[in-house]
Amino acid sequence: MYYPIALNIAQKKVVIIGGGVIATQKLRTLRGYDAAVTVIAPTLTEEGQTLLAQLNGQWLQRSFEETDVVGAFIVFIATNCLEVNEAVSAAVSPQQIVLRVDDVSKGNMLNQAVVRRGPLSIAVCTDGASPSLTRKLKRQLDEQFPPHYDTYVHFLAQARQEILATVPAANRRTLLQQLVDEELEQLVLTQQQEQAWALVRTWIQQAMKA
Structure with missing residues (x-):
């Protein structure tokens, strides 16, 4: 059984061994996390090269060497060569986070x-x-x-900050729970921001009087 966890990998060394379709997929999933990404492979797909450039990563255009995983926070083993995959598995330490695509039992991570x-x-x-x-x-x-749902999540974050800044601590908990409200959600998702804020501020006034 795997323990679910969210990791901050900003500026962490992430190494991908392999340059094919699976390696490209891993590059795709790394967008937006500001990791320090290195790909080690003799060849890399065109999409992989584009993604790696977007990530400001580096491509070591050669075969795997044992020292490539030294200091890596996460290692993706993504080649179609059993011999290479076994060599990488032998080189990593138990303290590193490792996903081996061809045999996940030989790693300690699942995407x-x-x-x-x-x-x-x-x-x-x-x-x-x-x-x-x-x-x-x-x-x-x-x-x-849907994709525009992030509007509602950002609204909740802003409303929470306003509540923390204006409402006494004793009255906050119930009010923060009240924010997760279907009427408020629909107002935000239908771009009725003024009405949404009016509703939140009505609740804040009621909480201040409680």
Whole structure:
């Protein structure tokens, strides 16, 4: 069983061994996290090269060497060569986070399917039991939380800050819970920002009088 966790990988060394489709997919998932990414592979897909440039990463255009994983926070083993994969597995330490694509049992990490809407992240993982179910659930979550849902999440963050700045500590908890309200959600998602703020400030006034 895998322990679900969210990691801050900003400026952390992330090494990808391999330059094919799977390695490219891993590069795609690293966008937006500000990691220090290095790809080690004799060849890299065109999309992979584009993604790596966007990540300000580096490509070591050669075969794997044992020292390549020294100091790496996360190591993705993503080649189609068993010999190379075994060599990388032998080189990593138990303290490193390792995903070996061809045999996840030889690593200690699984990628989760993630739906991200601004600060909101919803992750799905079946511990490798059924990748098909993972993909199905991700599709359902994509539909349930459309791309513009991040507007609502950002609104909640702003409303929370206003409550923390203006409402006495004893009255905050109930009010913060009240923010997760269907009427408020619909006002924000239908771009009725003024009405949404009016509703929140009415609640703040009521809390101040309580």
